[in-house]
Structures are given as structure tokens and as C-alpha cells.
Amino acid sequence: MITSPDNAQLKQIRKLQRKKERTATGLFAAEGEDLVMAAAAAGWQPEMLLRADVDVEPHLLERVSALGSGARVIGVYRQRWSEPRGDVCLFLHGVADPGNIGTIVRAAHAFCDGPVILGPRCADPWSPKAVRASMGSIFSRPPATAEVEELPGFKLALDAGAPLTLAQAAGGARAPVVLCLGGERLGLPEELVREADAAARIPLREGGPDSLNVAMAATVALYELRRGMACDA
Amino acid sequence: MITSPDNAQLKQIRKLQRKKERTATGLFAAEGEDLVMAAAAAGWQPEMLLRADVDVEPHLLERVSALGSGARVIGVYRQRWSEPRGDVCLFLHGVADPGNIGTIVRAAHAFCDGPVILGPRCADPWSPKAVRASMGSIFSRPPATAEVEELPGFKLALDAGAPLTLAQAAGGARAPVVLCLGGERLGLPEELVREADAAARIPLREGGPDSLNVAMAATVALYELRRGMACDA
Numbered sequence: 001m002i003t004s005p006d007n008a009q010l011k012q013i014r015k016l017q018r019k020k021e022r023t024a025t026g027l028f029a030a031e032g033e034d035l036v037m038a039a040a041a042a043g044w045q046p047e048m049l050l051r052a053d054v055d056v057e058p059h060l061l062e063r064v065s066a067l068g069s070g071a072r073v074i075g076v077y078r079q080r081w082s083e084p085r086g087d088v089c090l091f092l093h094g095v096a097d098p099g100n101i102g103t104i105v106r107a108a109h110a111f112c113d114g115p116v117i118l119g120p121r122c123a124d125p126w127s128p129k130a131v132r133a134s135m136g137s138i139f140s141r142p143p144a145t146a147e148v149e150e151l152p153g154f155k156l157a158l159d160a161g162a163p164l165t166l167a168q169a170a171g172g173a174r175a176p177v178v179l180c181l182g183g184e185r186l187g188l189p190e191e192l193v194r195e196a197d198a199a200a201r202i203p204l205r206e207g208g209p210d211s212l213n214v215a216m217a218a219t220v221a222l223y224e225l226r227r228g229m230a231c232d233a
Numbered sequence: 234m235i236t237s238p239d240n241a242q243l244k245q246i247r248k249l250q251r252k253k254e255r256t257a258t259g260l261f262a263a264e265g266e267d268l269v270m271a272a273a274a275a276g277w278q279p280e281m282l283l284r285a286d287v288d289v290e291p292h293l294l295e296r297v298s299a300l301g302s303g304a305r306v307i308g309v310y311r312q313r314w315s316e317p318r319g320d321v322c323l324f325l326h327g328v329a330d331p332g333n334i335g336t337i338v339r340a341a342h343a344f345c346d347g348p349v350i351l352g353p354r355c356a357d358p359w360s361p362k363a364v365r366a367s368m369g370s371i372f373s374r375p376p377a378t379a380e381v382e383e384l385p386g387f388k389l390a391l392d393a394g395a396p397l398t399l400a401q402a403a404g405g406a407r408a409p410v411v412l413c414l415g416g417e418r419l420g421l422p423e424e425l426v427r428e429a430d431a432a433a434r435i436p437l438r439e440g441g442p443d444s445l446n447v448a449m450a451a452t453v454a455l456y457e458l459r460r461g462m463a464c465d466a
Contacts, residue, residue, distance in 0.1 A: 107449060110441045137442055167460060202456065204343045209370055212343055212452070213336060219449045220456045223435070227400060 038136025086114020102133025271369025319347020335366025402433035
């Protein structure tokens, strides 16, 4: 049982709160029983697993928690990346909030067969907030990285100013589809929208907000694509 | 210019981080220029407005921030509640995460004309996290409180085990519609689902997560209702 805050394993977990350490080691931490169970269910072996009262004193585990959630277990895992593929996948540009990245990973796991592909200026998907927001989906559906030019398929850019609605554009899409979304403030680069095979907007009420949170927009778009392309919606 | 941390206005803002104080005073705080601008645009007069470098020393304002975001302005406002009404509104049961409440308020503002109605065991919509997650929509679309039995209209309960899909159920809905959603872990009470006019599920991939985050589910359901009932989708 670990009883010292100077223990090397505890120090390693705390260091993994920093992106630099995660990138250097290729490791990340998942906090809490739900995430550790999700990892096990998806066949991920932890590099290290510390359980409160079994492997480590509870207050010491709490002190290295990134989320301050009083986690009773923390697992350390080796990062895995997917290849960009699938009938429907998602390309993100400039999505800088790790909670949004995690939520979108979960939405992709729920609605499409391809991964979330991280383009320029996206948050680290292995950060504690992103891993937690994925609710474990990051273990079933690890993200990919790519430039948008490298991706084959029908590129559908979500853009608030597009003349076509999402439902109209989704009806004309044939697999493989790459759904492209930009970060909340800046959206997608103009060039990407111009060179996409189609651009579409999510119709919003007049007088309401100009845009949805990027995770909400991604979820709605994946839902609509699945509705338009599949037969069970 | 406020230069003392013991200033009464600063103390009041800090106290408003606690639900008890918000309930007792009927006030709440909004942090940051975007939210204060949204309040002004929606015609809300602040009870108090503190600007860094103008009304207060910046480091003192930062110290009373609930969100640790280094806000340059904090406004204090009087809570307002809506009446439950509209062609489409949302009823929430047991949604305990304030970030989800705020996100759903924003989604309602984007997609429907009625408010978010808070039923039993929901988080305080005036908490700093909820107000921030609403991105200002809480000023345009203040929430309501009610018991589900009090609400007139067609009740559509979102339930992962329902035989109908959302698209099927939304097609048969006529205004006014009350979309009912339960908290993430427990969902809606069985009795509410049984007594609703229709129950529907959002179709998810096999092998994916069993459910969506409640804010994602609400957004998809509002989108689908708008799509089914309006003509611009």
C-alpha cells in the first residue's frame, strides 16, 4: 500500500495532467470506476492501476486527481490512435475545449462508424477533461489526426451561413462522408468551406443564438446524417 | 474604485456562488463581457456591475470570480422566471448538472419558442456554471418551474427503451408539445413515461453507448421536433 505522497507512481499520475508529459510518454490517466470499467470492457490493459484503500491511501489518490472528483481509482493507459476511415467520420478544426472534444467522441461512438479526426488547433483528446467527457467512448473509438486534404470521401462542411439545410445536404450525401466542423468562435476556415463537396447549416429560430455549441452541432449533424443514410431513424 | 477585498459589493458577489444566497436574495451573478452584453441585449438591467480597472482593481474582481476565468466584468441581476408556454417547451426531471441545464437553455433558445421547465431535483439554473453554459440564452429565455401534471399539451417522453423512434413520434406530435427528459443516470420516472402521450428513443448505433448526455439528447430531440413540425428543416 502506497502511504507516501512522494511515491513515483503518484508523481507520474500528477505529471500526466500536463499535455507535455502526456505527449512525451504517450500515456494518459483515466479517473473513476466508470472510465476504468469502460477501458476494461474495450480491452485496454492499464499500464498502472491504483485503487483507494487497496493500492494507495485514499487521500493520496485524491491529491493527484486532476478532476477533484474524489476518484477511488485511477488507471494509466497508453494512447492509441485510429486510422481515419468509416462510412461517416468527423473532422474538427480549431476545437480548443477538451470537454467538447470528449463529448464529440461520445457522439461519434453513438451515431457513426468512423472516428473523430483532429485537425489543426484542437485540444488534446487525452486530457482528463476530454477523457471524462467522452464517458469512456474514447476507449471504444480512439481519435485520429489528419489534414483535411488527406481524407477521401464526400466532405460536408457545417457552416452557419450555408444556403442548404443539414437535412437537404444529408439527403444527398453518399458514404464515405467526412463531416467537417470548426471551433465555436471562428468556425471553419473559409477555404475549407469553399472546397468542401457541400456546406450546410443547422436551421435555428430567428432571434435565438447565432450558433450552437460545437459539441451540440456535431451531435445534431451526426444524428441527421444517420437519419438520412440509415433506415432506422 | 474599489481597492479593498472587504468591500461589501465584492463580498455579495462571492456569496452569490452559493445557492442558498441566490435563493434568499433572488439575485445571481454573470461573469464576463459576453454574458453582460447578452443581458443588456435582452433588456436586463444589472443590480450591480463591476468592471476591472474602472470600478474595481482587477485582482480583486478575479478573487470573487466563481469560474476562475479572469473575468473583466461581473454583473449581478435579479432572477426572472418564465411561465410554461409555447408550441414546444422542455420539461426536465432530475437533471442535476448545472452545465447541462445551461446547455439545454441554449438549445431551447435555438430551436423552440417555449422555456426550459425545471421539475424535481434539477440544478439551480442561476448557478455560475449554468449561466455560463447558456452563453447568455438564459437572459432571452428564462426557465420556468412546474410539476409535469400541471402542463397542458402533448407530452413526449424521451426514453431509451421506447419502441418508437424520435422521428416517428415527432411526426405525430401537434403543438403544444412538452418534451420530457430525465437525468443522465436514472432517466425519467417510469410513471411519467407511462402517462405521457408518447415515448420515443433516439436511435443509436449498436455497440455504442447506451445513452447520450442529457444535453445532447435534448438538443437532438428539439432539432427533430422543429424538423417535424416546421417547414424550413
